[in-house]
Amino acid sequence: MVTLLTDQGERTVAGARVERERLWLTPSDLEAATGWELQPEGFCHGGACVPLPAGRESELVRDGRVEVGALWRHLGKALTHSEAGDVWVLGEAAGDRAAALRSLQAPDFTLPDPSGAMHSLLSELRGKKVLLVSWASW
Amino acid sequence: MWQALYEELRAQNFTVVAVAMDSRPADPLPWIEAAKPTYLTLIDRDHRLAELYDMVNVPEAVWIDEAGRIVRPPEPAGSYEGFRRMNRETKEMPEDVARLTAQTKAAYLDAIRDWVRNGPRSEHALDPRRAEARLKAPDENVARAHAAFRLGQYLIRAGRSEEGRRWLEEASRLHPESWCMWRQQAGVNETGLASLPDFWQRVDALGDKRYYPAIDMKGMP
Numbered sequence: 001m002v003t004l005l006t007d008q009g010e011r012t013v014a015g016a017r018v019e020r021e022r023l024w025l026t027p028s029d030l031e032a033a034t035g036w037e038l039q040p041e042g043f044c045h046g047g048a049c050v051p052l053p054a055g056r057e058s059e060l061v062r063d064g065r066v067e068v069g070a071l072w073r074h075l076g077k078a079l080t081h082s083e084a085g086d087v088w089v090l091g092e093a094a095g096d097r098a099a100a101l102r103s104l105q106a107p108d109f110t111l112p113d114p115s116g117a118m119h120s121l122l123s124e125l126r127g128k129k130v131l132l133v134s135w136a137s138w
Numbered sequence: 139m140w141q142a143l144y145e146e147l148r149a150q151n152f153t154v155v156a157v158a159m160d161s162r163p164a165d166p167l168p169w170i171e172a173a174k175p176t177y178l179t180l181i182d183r184d185h186r187l188a189e190l191y192d193m194v195n196v197p198e199a200v201w202i203d204e205a206g207r208i209v210r211p212p213e214p215a216g217s218y219e220g221f222r223r224m225n226r227e228t229k230e231m232p233e234d235v236a237r238l239t240a241q242t243k244a245a246y247l248d249a250i251r252d253w254v255r256n257g258p259r260s261e262h263a264l265d266p267r268r269a270e271a272r273l274k275a276p277d278e279n280v281a282r283a284h285a286a287f288r289l290g291q292y293l294i295r296a297g298r299s300e301e302g303r304r305w306l307e308e309a310s311r312l313h314p315e316s317w318c319m320w321r322q323q324a325g326v327n328e329t330g331l332a333s334l335p336d337f338w339q340r341v342d343a344l345g346d347k348r349y350y351p352a353i354d355m356k357g358m359p
Contacts, residue, residue: 005288078281080289083301087292091285097192098275101211104266106202107190111157111180114170119180121155122206129152129254133140133199133215134187136160137169138321138332 004033005089017065018085024065034090038066043075050075106132143247144177151204152254153177159185159196159318161291184291188318189284192276195317195350201253201263209253209263211272214350216246222341222349241359249355261356272354283313290323317349 002016002023011033017024027038037044038061042051052060052074059070068090072079078091100107108122121132140154154177158170161183170179187193191200191212199215200208220235231239249262257263264272290305306323313319320340321332341349352358 003292005292010292078278078285080282080285080305082289082293082298087289087296089285089289089292091281091288092189094276094278094281097190097281098273100190101192101208101273102270104208104269106200106206106208109186109190111182111186113178113180114167119178124178125153125155125202126206127151127204129204129257130202131140131143131152131154131199131215131250132157132187132191132202133154134157134159134182134193134196134318135169136158136196136318136321137330138160138324138326 001086003087005087006034007092008033008035020085021069023068023081023085023088024062025068026065030066030068030071036071043071106130139243140177141173141175143250144175147251147254148177150254152250155180157182157187159188159193159322161185161294161322183295184288185284185318185322188316192274192280193318194313194315201250203258203263207266208269209258211264211269211274213272213353213355216243216353217350218242219349226338238359242353245355245357245359246353248357279312280316283309283311283316283319286312287319 002013002018004011004013013025013029013033015026015029025033031037035045039049041049043049060067060074068088069079072090076093076095078093079089080091081088106122108120110118110120112118121130140156144152144154154175156175156177157180159182191198193212195214197215197217198212199210200212201210203209218235218239220231220239223235224231249260253260253262258265286305287309290302290309293299293302293305296302303323306319310316310320310323321337324332324337325334326332327334
């Protein structure tokens with residue numbers, strides 16, 4: 001069992017295969033967890049496709065499975081995993097975060113209030129001026 | 139701090155969203171109960187806000203207009219780093235520091251009032267070119283730091299704290315500018331503040347660098 005931590009949240013995948021630094025998922029598990037689909041054109045997300053690297057296709061796709069570590073590095077996205085290989089963080093690329101901010105559209109997020117109820121920033125507050133402020137007890 | 143401002147301006151279509159970047163869920167609650175906010179308060183255990191908005195400290199704030207557009211990128215929310223000149227034994231603050239602290243906060247609140255009253259005509263609401271110019275671009279190490287931080291927080295919640303803490307330390311190593319990452323994993327005093335000697339050492343190591351960068355806003359002292 002492997003737990004994937006992504007921008008969408010936490011997801012446990014029963015059929016994942018881990019061998020040392022490699023995480024092999026079926027294309028359908030990959031899509032369910034990350035939104036990335038394996039198509040003939042390559043890996044596609046939100047209408048944009050990234051071709052597999054020429055000559056190194058089998059590093060990413062083999063025996064009907066996708067090696068997510070290689071894919072994530074190919075996409076320039078940050079990733080890390082626990083020492084046991086059972087928890088993987090599929091992060092984002094610095095460039096994508098920066099581009100999102102440069103668009104000046106406030107990035108949306110969904111977080112719980114103290115009672116546990118989830119709130120999505122933008123859907124709740126569009127139409128108002130918002131002071132979004134961080135704080136902490138530490 | 140924000141409740142009074144919220145009550146003053148809420149009828150003019152203004153609201154506050156306060157996000158606690160805090161991973162011990164019990165920790166922010168006493169503070170919330172004491173403040174009794176009626177605006178939205180959210181708990182952000184994995185510091186997702188810091189990752190999305192490239193924040194490094196608290197309190198930092200972003201101004202977002204009615205169309206969901208950033209009109210002021212992250213900056214200290216009216217905070218001045220007076221604590222650096224505090225007498226560490228007596229906890230006394232020099233008088234000029236107390237004045238600067240109060241003036242910084244007052245100027246920031248007045249700027250918000252001006253924005254709420256005047257919208258895009260306010261000099262404090264930045265046009266897209268100026269807003270974009272003030273954005274910091276996170277680099278690859280910052281992206282890796284956020285991944286390490288997320289992993290560390292997950293492992294600590296799962297009871298695997300030894301390995302989790304190693305990932306938090308790695309996150310701080312990759313993103314040393316982030317006080318959020320460092321203070322979340324630092325030892326805390328009896329009131330839960332990460333202000334033990336190791337914090338002061340890290341602050342002193344800043345030298346001339348600011349703990350809270352100067353706020354680039356008209357009216358700031």
